[in-house]
Amino acid sequence: MIELLAQAPPPPSFWNRPPYSPELYVMVIGTIILGLALFFGLTYAPTRLKRPIVMTFTFLSGLFYVLLWLVPTPLKPKEPGELPLNPVDAAGIWFSDALPRVADVAQILSAFLLGLGIFSLLTIHIRKINRKQTDWGFSIVLLVSMVLMLGFGYADWIMKEFRDPLGLLQDSSNWTFVNQMSDLLFDGILQQMDAAMFSLIAFYILSAAYRAFRVRSVESTVLMASALILMLSLMGGVAYAWGQGIDALVIGTGNEFLNNLKITEVANWLRTNMQAPAIRAIEFGVGLGALAMGIRIWLGLERGGVSA
Amino acid sequence: MDYTLLKLFLGVVFTLLLYSVLYRENKAYRFAEHVFLGLAAGYTLVVVWRDILYVQWWQKMMGTVADGAAPAMPGYWVYAILLPIGLMGYTIFSKKNNWMSRIPIGIILGLWSGQQIQVWWNTYGPQILNSMRPVIPTTWESITRPITYTRGEGGIKVNLAPERVAEIQSNLYFTQALSNFIFVLTVVAAFSYFLFSFDLRGKFLNKFNTFGRWMLMIGFGAIFGSTVMARFALVIDRMSFIWQEFFGRLLTR
Amino acid sequence: MNWSKLQNVDRRVLYVILLVATSLGLFLPSRIPNDPEPAAKDLYALLMQLPEDKPVIIQSDWTNSTRGETMGHLEALCRILMSRRIKFVIYATADAQAGQVALNVIRQINEERKKAGLVTYREGVDYIYLGVFPNAEGAGQNMRNDIRKAWGTRQTKVDGQAGRVPVFDTAVLRNMRSVSDASLMVVITASATIDVAVQRLSDKVTMACMSTGVVAPSLLPFYQAGQLKGFAGGLRGAYDMEYMMAHGINYSPTPGQEPKVTAEKFGEIPPVPEGKSFERAARYFGTLHIALTLLILAVVMGNVGMFVAKKKAKGGNN
Incomplete structure (x- = not known):
C-alpha cells in the first residue's frame, strides 16, 4: 500500500520519488x-x-x-x-x-x-x-x-x-492594486450580487402568500396554522410580551397551568411532538429512496444512470 | 474615494441593478446578470486550481520542497493517472465517444453509492431508536407534570428540594405519555403516507393515510415558516448593507 | 372597504411596502427581549462549558448569499471562542467561496478586538485555516477514519514566522490524534452538508450546528435523537446566541434579580466575559418582526378578501 505518514516524510518506495526530481x-x-x-x-x-x-x-x-x-x-x-x-x-x-x-x-x-x-x-x-x-x-x-x-x-x-x-498581504493595508482588484471583484461585487439574487425570493414569497395562500381545504388550513404558530414564535418580542402577560395572569390567579398558554410553550410542544416527527418521516422516506438508489447505481441496475 | 467606500459603492450599484427586475425585466438587470455569471465562472476556475487541484492533486503528485519547519515531501506519481480519467469526462461533447464520459462520473457515483449503507444507518439508526417512546405513564399522582418550584413573595420562583425535582423529572406523567403517543402516531402516519403511495383498500387504512397527509402538512408548515424567515433575513441584510454599511460609511467619512 | 380592488393590487406595491418596511425597521431600537429556543440554549451552554485545552472544529459552509443569517452565526461563535481563548481549526466543504468568506469574518473580529484592546487571534497559533475540501462526503469519511491522514498534507502559515508548517506541528492541533480529541465540532451551513457531517462524524465527536432558516427544520430530528447537541437556526438562532452572550443563562448580575434567560436543566451559565455581544443579529431582529407581520397580514387580507368575494358571489346568485 502507498504509505504516507502525516508529518515525517515517508521512506522512499516504488510509489514515490523526491519532489520535482x-x-x-x-x-x-x-x-x-x-x-x-x-x-x-x-x-x-x-x-x-x-x-x-x-x-x-x-x-x-x-x-x-x-x-x-x-x-x-x-x-x-x-x-x-x-x-x-x-x-x-x-x-x-x-x-x-x-x-x-x-x-x-x-x-x-x-x-x-x-x-x-x-x-x-x-x-x-x-x-x-x-x-x-x-x-x-x-x-x-x-x-x-x-x-x-x-x-x-x-x-x-x-x-x-x-x-x-x-505573510504581509494578510493585512489589507499592504495590498497592491492586484490584490485590491481581486478583492473588489470577488468580495465587492460577486458576493454582494450573490446575496441580492437570493434575497429576491423574499419578494416573490410575499406576493405569492398574498395571492395564493388560501384556506381552501383541510390540508392548506393545517399547513397555514402550523406556519403561523411557528412564525409567531420566531418573533421573539411578540412571544416575550405574550409570556409576560401570562406570567402576570399566573401570579394573579395562582394557576400555574396557564403557563402552558405561552406562545413559546405552544410552539415548542407543536414543534417537538408534531412538526419534528413529520419532518422525520419525510426525511426517512427520502433516506430510504437514497439507499435504494445507491444500491441500484452500484449494481448497475439503475436505468438512465451510468449504465444506460 | 477610498478603497473600502468604492467597494461598498459597487456592491450597492450591482444590488440595485439586480433589484430592478422587480419592476420589470430590463437591460440593466440583464447586464448585471451577465456580470454575475462571468465573475462566478471565473472565480470557480480560480478555486478549482487554487483550493482543490493544487492542494489535493498537484502537491501530492509532485511533492513539496522543504519550507520553514515543513520537511520535503516526496511526490506520488500514480496521481497522474487521474488526469486522463478526468479528461474522459470531456468526451461528452463527442458524438461517437460520449459513453466514455460516464467513466469518471461512474467512479464518482460508485464512490457515493458505496457509502450509502453506512450513511443510512448512521443517520436513521439513532432516529429510529429515538422514535420508540414510552406511551404508558409511570405514575398517576397527577395528570400533568407538577411544577418544580413554588412562588415566594412577589411571585419570585423558589426551586423545590433537589430530590423532589429529580423525582418529578424521572417520572412520566399522563400528559407527557400522551404527547409521546402523538409523536409516535405522527411519525407512523406521515411515513405510511410515503410507503402506501398505491391504491389502498379498507376504510381504516384510507383514513389513516389522509391523517398522514395532514401530519405532513404540519411538517411543511414548519418548513415554510422557517424558510420565510431565511428569505426575509436576506432582504433585511441587503437593506442594512445599503443604508447602514454604505451610507453609514459615506456620511462618517 | 373595496376587497375586490384590494385582491388585484399590483405586486409591485407589495414589493415597495416590503422594501420600505425593512429599511425603516433597521432604525428601530434593537434590544428586543427574548426567550431563546431550547436548542439554542443547549448550544450556548455547551460552548460556555467547553474545556480550554482542546480545540474546536468549525466547518463553515456558507457564502455571502446567506450573509444575513450565517455571518451572524460565525461572528457569534468566534466571539465566544475568542473570549474564552479556545483554539479552533476552520475549513470549508463543498462551496469554494466559503473559505474566503469565513476568513473575512475572522479578520474583521480580530480588528474589532484590536480596537477594544483585547487579545487578537493569530493564524497558526490560535487558529488554523485548512482550506476547502471540495468533496464533503470524502472529507467527512477521512476525518472519521484518521484525522492525521485526512489533514496531514495541509500546511499553514504561522503568524510572525517565515514559511509554512504542517498543521499538526502547530499548537492548535499538536495533541489531536483522532477527531474525538476535539471538544466540539460546529457546522455552520446553508445547505445539506450538515447531513453529511452527521452521517459520518456525529458518533465520534460532539456535534452542533448553526444554519439558515431553510436548513433549520431538518435539524430537528438530529437534535431530538441526540446526534446534534444543540443548534441555532436562522436569524432567530443568531439573535438567541447574541442575547445569551449578553445575559447568560440562569444568571443575574445582581443577587435577587430574576435572570433574563432561564432553563431548568442548567446551572448558572455566565454571559461572555469580554468583547461584543449584541451585533448583526440584533440589528436585523426588530426588522424581522416587521417583515413577518407584513407576511401574516398579507395572508390574512388575501383570505378575508376571498371570503368576502365568495359571500358576494353567493348573494348575487340569490
Whole structure:
C-alpha cells in the first residue's frame, strides 16, 4: 500500500520519488502517456463492451466503501514497524490506509469535471458573439468579467502563495492594486450580487402568500396554522410580551397551568411532538429512496444512470 | 474615494441593478446578470486550481520542497493517472465517444453509492431508536407534570428540594405519555403516507393515510415558516448593507 | 372597504411596502427581549462549558448569499471562542467561496478586538485555516477514519514566522490524534452538508450546528435523537446566541434579580466575559418582526378578501 505518514516524510518506495526530481517527472509523464493510451484504446471498444466497462468502474469504486464498512477497523493506529495481528487486522489497516487516497479520487475527479460546466458556458457565449445573435453584447460582458476575475484571481493567489513568505498581504493595508482588484471583484461585487439574487425570493414569497395562500381545504388550513404558530414564535418580542402577560395572569390567579398558554410553550410542544416527527418521516422516506438508489447505481441496475 | 467606500459603492450599484427586475425585466438587470455569471465562472476556475487541484492533486503528485519547519515531501506519481480519467469526462461533447464520459462520473457515483449503507444507518439508526417512546405513564399522582418550584413573595420562583425535582423529572406523567403517543402516531402516519403511495383498500387504512397527509402538512408548515424567515433575513441584510454599511460609511467619512 | 380592488393590487406595491418596511425597521431600537429556543440554549451552554485545552472544529459552509443569517452565526461563535481563548481549526466543504468568506469574518473580529484592546487571534497559533475540501462526503469519511491522514498534507502559515508548517506541528492541533480529541465540532451551513457531517462524524465527536432558516427544520430530528447537541437556526438562532452572550443563562448580575434567560436543566451559565455581544443579529431582529407581520397580514387580507368575494358571489346568485 502507498504509505504516507502525516508529518515525517515517508521512506522512499516504488510509489514515490523526491519532489520535482527528474525521475518523478519521468514517472508522471509516463503515467499520463499510459493513461492517454488507455483513453484512445477505449475509443475502439466494441459497443457491447461499453456498458460493462462503465459498470465495472462504478462497481469497483462502490465496492471499496462497502468492504471498508464490512471489514473491522483497527482499534488503534499502528506504530511504525508494528505488525498486524492477523489477516483481518491487516485488511483493516490496508483499508484505513487506502481511504484518504480513494476519497482524494472523488475530489480530484469532481474538480476536473467542474471545468465541463465552464466549457459549455464558454462555447454557448462565444458562438453567440460569432453569430452576432440577439443580445450578443451581454455575452461580451460575461466573457470580460470572467477573464478579469480569472486574471486578478490567479495573480492575487500567486502573490500571496509564492511571493509573500512573511505573510504581509494578510493585512489589507499592504495590498497592491492586484490584490485590491481581486478583492473588489470577488468580495465587492460577486458576493454582494450573490446575496441580492437570493434575497429576491423574499419578494416573490410575499406576493405569492398574498395571492395564493388560501384556506381552501383541510390540508392548506393545517399547513397555514402550523406556519403561523411557528412564525409567531420566531418573533421573539411578540412571544416575550405574550409570556409576560401570562406570567402576570399566573401570579394573579395562582394557576400555574396557564403557563402552558405561552406562545413559546405552544410552539415548542407543536414543534417537538408534531412538526419534528413529520419532518422525520419525510426525511426517512427520502433516506430510504437514497439507499435504494445507491444500491441500484452500484449494481448497475439503475436505468438512465451510468449504465444506460 | 477610498478603497473600502468604492467597494461598498459597487456592491450597492450591482444590488440595485439586480433589484430592478422587480419592476420589470430590463437591460440593466440583464447586464448585471451577465456580470454575475462571468465573475462566478471565473472565480470557480480560480478555486478549482487554487483550493482543490493544487492542494489535493498537484502537491501530492509532485511533492513539496522543504519550507520553514515543513520537511520535503516526496511526490506520488500514480496521481497522474487521474488526469486522463478526468479528461474522459470531456468526451461528452463527442458524438461517437460520449459513453466514455460516464467513466469518471461512474467512479464518482460508485464512490457515493458505496457509502450509502453506512450513511443510512448512521443517520436513521439513532432516529429510529429515538422514535420508540414510552406511551404508558409511570405514575398517576397527577395528570400533568407538577411544577418544580413554588412562588415566594412577589411571585419570585423558589426551586423545590433537589430530590423532589429529580423525582418529578424521572417520572412520566399522563400528559407527557400522551404527547409521546402523538409523536409516535405522527411519525407512523406521515411515513405510511410515503410507503402506501398505491391504491389502498379498507376504510381504516384510507383514513389513516389522509391523517398522514395532514401530519405532513404540519411538517411543511414548519418548513415554510422557517424558510420565510431565511428569505426575509436576506432582504433585511441587503437593506442594512445599503443604508447602514454604505451610507453609514459615506456620511462618517 | 373595496376587497375586490384590494385582491388585484399590483405586486409591485407589495414589493415597495416590503422594501420600505425593512429599511425603516433597521432604525428601530434593537434590544428586543427574548426567550431563546431550547436548542439554542443547549448550544450556548455547551460552548460556555467547553474545556480550554482542546480545540474546536468549525466547518463553515456558507457564502455571502446567506450573509444575513450565517455571518451572524460565525461572528457569534468566534466571539465566544475568542473570549474564552479556545483554539479552533476552520475549513470549508463543498462551496469554494466559503473559505474566503469565513476568513473575512475572522479578520474583521480580530480588528474589532484590536480596537477594544483585547487579545487578537493569530493564524497558526490560535487558529488554523485548512482550506476547502471540495468533496464533503470524502472529507467527512477521512476525518472519521484518521484525522492525521485526512489533514496531514495541509500546511499553514504561522503568524510572525517565515514559511509554512504542517498543521499538526502547530499548537492548535499538536495533541489531536483522532477527531474525538476535539471538544466540539460546529457546522455552520446553508445547505445539506450538515447531513453529511452527521452521517459520518456525529458518533465520534460532539456535534452542533448553526444554519439558515431553510436548513433549520431538518435539524430537528438530529437534535431530538441526540446526534446534534444543540443548534441555532436562522436569524432567530443568531439573535438567541447574541442575547445569551449578553445575559447568560440562569444568571443575574445582581443577587435577587430574576435572570433574563432561564432553563431548568442548567446551572448558572455566565454571559461572555469580554468583547461584543449584541451585533448583526440584533440589528436585523426588530426588522424581522416587521417583515413577518407584513407576511401574516398579507395572508390574512388575501383570505378575508376571498371570503368576502365568495359571500358576494353567493348573494348575487340569490
